[in-house]
Amino acid sequence: MKKSVYGILAALMVMSCTQTNESGYIGPSDVTIADGVMTPEVLLAFGRLSDPQISPDGTKILYGVSYTSIEQNSSCRNLFVCNTDGSGNTQLTSFPEGASNARWSADGKKIYFLKDAQIWQAPYRDGRLGKAEKLSDVASGISEFKLAPDESALIYVSSIKNPAVSVPSDSDPALDKASAYSTENLMYRHWDHWVTSIPRSYVAPLGKGVIDASNSVDILGGDNLYELPTEPFSGIEQLDWAPDSRHIAYSCRKKTGKEYAFSTNTDIYIFDTLTGSTVAVTSGGGYDTEPVWNASGTRLAWISMDRDGYEADRQQLKVCDTDLNSGDTVSVSNIRSLSADFDNDVAGIVWHGDELFFNSLVREGVQGLFCCDLNGDIRRITDQTWQFDFFSPFAVQESPEGVRLLCSYYSHRFPLELVSVDITARGTSFTQITHENEHILSQLKDITEESIHLTTVDGKQMQCWVMYPPEFDENKVYPAIEILLGGPQGTNSQDWSYRWCYRLMAQQGYIVILPNRRGTTAFGQEWKEQISGDYSGLNMQDYLTAGRYIKSKPYVGKLAAVGASYGGYSVYMLEGLHDGLYDCFIAHAGIFDEKQLWFTTEEMWFANWDNGGLREYAYKPGQTGPAGDGITFGGMQQAGAPYSDTPAAKRHYANSPSSMVTKWRTPILCIHGMMDYRIPYEQGMAAFNAAQMMGVPSKLVIFPEENHWILQPQNSLYWHREVYDWLEKWTRQ
Numbered sequence: 001m002k003k004s005v006y007g008i009l010a011a012l013m014v015m016s017c018t019q020t021n022e023s024g025y026i027g028p029s030d031v032t033i034a035d036g037v038m039t040p041e042v043l044l045a046f047g048r049l050s051d052p053q054i055s056p057d058g059t060k061i062l063y064g065v066s067y068t069s070i071e072q073n074s075s076c077r078n079l080f081v082c083n084t085d086g087s088g089n090t091q092l093t094s095f096p097e098g099a100s101n102a103r104w105s106a107d108g109k110k111i112y113f114l115k116d117a118q119i120w121q122a123p124y125r126d127g128r129l130g131k132a133e134k135l136s137d138v139a140s141g142i143s144e145f146k147l148a149p150d151e152s153a154l155i156y157v158s159s160i161k162n163p164a165v166s167v168p169s170d171s172d173p174a175l176d177k178a179s180a181y182s183t184e185n186l187m188y189r190h191w192d193h194w195v196t197s198i199p200r201s202y203v204a205p206l207g208k209g210v211i212d213a214s215n216s217v218d219i220l221g222g223d224n225l226y227e228l229p230t231e232p233f234s235g236i237e238q239l240d241w242a243p244d245s246r247h248i249a250y251s252c253r254k255k256t257g258k259e260y261a262f263s264t265n266t267d268i269y270i271f272d273t274l275t276g277s278t279v280a281v282t283s284g285g286g287y288d289t290e291p292v293w294n295a296s297g298t299r300l301a302w303i304s305m306d307r308d309g310y311e312a313d314r315q316q317l318k319v320c321d322t323d324l325n326s327g328d329t330v331s332v333s334n335i336r337s338l339s340a341d342f343d344n345d346v347a348g349i350v351w352h353g354d355e356l357f358f359n360s361l362v363r364e365g366v367q368g369l370f371c372c373d374l375n376g377d378i379r380r381i382t383d384q385t386w387q388f389d390f391f392s393p394f395a396v397q398e399s400p401e402g403v404r405l406l407c408s409y410y411s412h413r414f415p416l417e418l419v420s421v422d423i424t425a426r427g428t429s430f431t432q433i434t435h436e437n438e439h440i441l442s443q444l445k446d447i448t449e450e451s452i453h454l455t456t457v458d459g460k461q462m463q464c465w466v467m468y469p470p471e472f473d474e475n476k477v478y479p480a481i482e483i484l485l486g487g488p489q490g491t492n493s494q495d496w497s498y499r500w501c502y503r504l505m506a507q508q509g510y511i512v513i514l515p516n517r518r519g520t521t522a523f524g525q526e527w528k529e530q531i532s533g534d535y536s537g538l539n540m541q542d543y544l545t546a547g548r549y550i551k552s553k554p555y556v557g558k559l560a561a562v563g564a565s566y567g568g569y570s571v572y573m574l575e576g577l578h579d580g581l582y583d584c585f586i587a588h589a590g591i592f593d594e595k596q597l598w599f600t601t602e603e604m605w606f607a608n609w610d611n612g613g614l615r616e617y618a619y620k621p622g623q624t625g626p627a628g629d630g631i632t633f634g635g636m637q638q639a640g641a642p643y644s645d646t647p648a649a650k651r652h653y654a655n656s657p658s659s660m661v662t663k664w665r666t667p668i669l670c671i672h673g674m675m676d677y678r679i680p681y682e683q684g685m686a687a688f689n690a691a692q693m694m695g696v697p698s699k700l701v702i703f704p705e706e707n708h709w710i711l712q713p714q715n716s717l718y719w720h721r722e723v724y725d726w727l728e729k730w731t732r733q
Contacts, residue, residue: 024096026069026076029440036445036470038507040720043498044068044713047436049416050077051101054395054406056108059084061406061418062092064100065436073714079113081127084397084406084420086433090127101144101236106151117141119156119211136204136211143199144236148245153205153273155219155239155248159197162225164188164257167196185257189602191232192675192707201228201239201250203273219250219271226254230266237290242297246273247324249281249291249300261604262636265308268300270322270330279330281320286313294351297324301349301356304337309605309613309637312489312532314525315345317358317372338376343524346370348392357381357405359392361491361522365451365463367391369405369421381421381428387411387451389494390421401425406433410496412449412467412503414441445470447506454515454549457541463523464546465492467502467512477557479731480511480550482582484543484563484570488531488610491522498716499709500564508724510731513550517542532614533648536655540573547581558731562723564588565679565708569657572687575668576660584730585668586723589679589708592687594656595642600680612649613640661690667697669726671719673706699726 029045045068052063061084066077077098082089093099095115102113104124111124115132119142123130136142138158145156163170165188168178181194188195202216209215219239220226229238230253238251253266268281268288282288286305293300300322305313317339323331338356339346350357354374361367362380367389369381382390388409395406402424409430410416418433449467456462469478483500485492492514496503505512516523518539519531531539543561551559561582563570568590575585591597598607631639631646639646642653668691672684681702691698701722703715710719 024072024076025094026067026072026074026096027094028065028067031440031443033440033443036443038444038504040504040717040724041070042440042444043501043504043720044070044717046415046440046498048075048077048498049408049418049434049436052394052406052408052418053102053104054084055104056106058395058397060088060108061433062102062104062111063418063434064102066098068713070713070717073712075713079111079129082434084433086418086435088127089434092124092127092129103145103147105147106149112145112147114142114145117143119145119154134210135206138212138216140197146236146239146241147206148241149243150245151206152245153203154211155201155203155236155241156211156216157199157201157229157236160200162195162198164225165194165196186261186604187257187602189677191602191677192673193677195231198225199227199229199231203248217273217276219248220252224254225256226252228252234289240291240293242270242293242324243295244297244324247271247297247330248273249293249302251289251291251302258634258636261602262608262638263308264305264311264605268302270300270332272328272330275328277328279332281332282335284308286310287315288318290349292349292351293322295353298322299351300332301338301351303346303349310532310609311603311606312487312521312528314343314528315347316340317342317346317349317356319356319374338372338374339378340376342378345521350393350396352396352403357393357396359390361493363463363523365465365492365516365522366494367522369393369407381405381423382430383428386430387449387494390419393421399424411494412465412496413447415496415498444507447503448472449506454545456538456545458538462542462545463516464549465494465502465512465514466550467506467514469506469509469511472511474555477555478509478511479727480513480556480559481505481727482543482547482550482559482561483512483514484561484567484574485514485517485520486563486565486567488519488535488539488566488569489521489528491520492516493522500562504720510727511550511556513546515542515546517546532610533612533652535569535610535652536573540570540577543570543574544578544581547578551581558583560584560586560727560731562586562588563590565590568679568684571668572657573660575666576657576663578666580665582666584726585666586671586726587668587684587687588671589673589676590670590683590687591657591679592683592690593658594653596686597679597683598640598642600682602677608638608640611640611652612644612646613637614648658686658690661694664691664694664696667726667730669699669701669722671701671703671722673703673708673710675705675707678708697730 031045048066064077066075068075079092099113119136120132122132140158143157165183168175201219204211204216240249248271264286266287270279286307288304291302301319304316304318307313316337320335321333344360346358348359356372369390372378388411390409393405393407397404405421409419421430453461568587571585571587631644670684670688672681674681688700
């Protein structure tokens with residue numbers, strides 16, 4: 001490992017990259033960077049901006065920033081405010097325990113927020129917060145909340161005990177020191193935790209005393225074990241107040257156990273807080289999520305997938321008409337898709353009059369902003385030459401010359417910042433509002449990158465990003481890294497990651513190539529869907545095409561292939577396929593043995609569909625095909641199981657990476673978290689054991705307290721050092 005990366009500088013970074021005081025507050029970094037070289041310590045020094053909220057008068061933005069302390073092995077998020085042009089930036093809180101979910105009051109004179117898992121309120125004036133008042137005392141804590149438009153009530157998310165997964169003390173309080181879980185059904189664990197509790201959403205009044213269980217109403221009632229919001233990543237965005245402050249639209253998968261484990265059927269409902277009644281907007285199909293009311297409450301929009309069991313189905317923009325003034329019964333009519341002819345995924349919908357703005361990954365390999373009217377006419381807002389990932393607006397404002405969108409963006413070169421996008425008769429332009437990390441970025445030598453297209457083995461065009469180190473000289477020779485994407489459905493866009501940070505790789509002197517192989521989501525549904533049932537096929541050839549291209553360049557020496565999750569699977573697969581193309585591999589949280597994974601992963605719908613239970617059809621935009629016959633066991637369709645006799649399933653399991661270990665020859669690093677329940681850590685151990693048995697130079701790194709991701713700061717730093725040590729050893733020596 002180069003001393004310039006991990007020598008004296010590294011020690012300096014650990015001491016100086018965060019400012020703390022005796023109370024434990026973690027503040028912005030004051031990092032000094034030597035020679036313009038970005039390191040893992042520098043990566044952890046970046047402030048992480050999130051959750052912007054526009055003030056009621058449209059002049060200020062409230063947001064949060066998280067700062068990290070390597071020494072304390074923790075992060076802390078506090079609140080900031082600035083004017084909409086970026087001026088007047090002021091820090092509002094400096095709580096050691098942090099603050100989140102901050103929201104303006106209707107008059108802009110108060111700010112509500114979460115601290116210590118409870119709701120607080122503080123007066124706001126001239127960039128300062130007054131003394132905070134605690135508003136809630138919910139025993140199980142609050143994770144998120146949303147205010148009613150008239151501020152008379154709020155929705156909050158908490159949890160209830162799940163009797164389907166028990167611990168010893170449930171049956172005998174004297175066994176309070178025993179540690180065990182027992183269950184008689186699926187799903188008993190999710191992502192990184194055993195499902196001993198279930199998230200629920202409640203409605204409670206504001207201004208009528210302390211919020212607690214006595215004055216809170218469970219939206220789902222108390223006689224079921226459904227999740228609201230749905231685990232593991234859904235939040236308060238799955239519930240939305242109607243403008244009348246009486247009705248709530250929400251998304252929920254009203255299933256439990258084995259039925260839940262094999263289904264993605266999540267529907268939209270409308271709850272009446274006055275009568276307690278619920279009306280179903282949708283019924284059947286796949287994911288229906290993120291409902292959003294228009295300003296008058298006459299229409300409801302949401303994101304919809306048509307097919308149950310397929311979590312990567314095309315995300316459509318759907319809308320319906322609603323009548324909230326028809327007595328005690330809500331009327332729903334005219335459900336339709338506004339994006340039936342749009343061959344990309346819709347995300348992050350925001351109403352503006354009779355139009356909706358949204359973001360979508362598109363064929364340039366970036367995430368752009370779009371606008372759709374009620375006739376389904378869609379136009380792109382952001383310029384095709386802008387190489388940034390834009391996210392849906394948190395505010396849409398009228399301007400003297402047109403419309404102004406306040407949103408966020410990032411790229412391979414910098415983490416998330418706030419930005420305004422102005423739409424006028426002269427065209428579209430954008431202006432960056434916040435500059436949270438300018439003091440770090442200004443010290444770094446810049447990188448360069450380009451977008452290229454390669455011809456695949458079957459004659460199609462594949463877009464790739466190629467990033468070059470600072471001061472790149474084509475007369476020199478550099479090591480290269482090929483990024484193997486996770487998912488498997490996803491996109492190598494202009495994203496910024498604190499795990500696989502591509503700028504960090506380039507700044508460490510590597511050329512980085514990011515191929516958007518089969519299965520990526522920005523290039524139409526046909527390109528995305530091809531990967532299902534064909535893990536070992538064309539997408540692996542796409543990777544080899546990209547690897548051969550970059551290694552053919554005279555300025556490229558040795559080549560590494562690295563990836564996580566499905567990218568880790570790809571590493572294990574390519575280890576047996578590449579025929580000497582790659583010089584080393586790194587797999588994080590990868591799938592090694594497909595049969596074992598089927599029996600140990602938690603979300604069965606994913607493995608069932610992609611492993612062979614997929615519905616065969618000839619794809620046409622806006623259409624789905626006939627359902628396959630499948631195979632049913634125990635009342636559930638399990639056509640993708642190892643014991644299924646469908647041709648797709650047989651092919652899938654016959655081509656598991658574990659079937660090709662006798663061809664393994666190339667040095668490999670296997671990394672896994674023991675709390676990873678999506679791809680259990682035994683997969684990483686098995687791959688390492690196989691490499692050892694084959695006599696392949698190999699190393700295993702296991703993180704006992706991490707899940708599918710590496711989240712704790714010191715673990716993250718160690719992860720990065722292990723990764724770059726391995727790359728240094730096998731691509732530079």
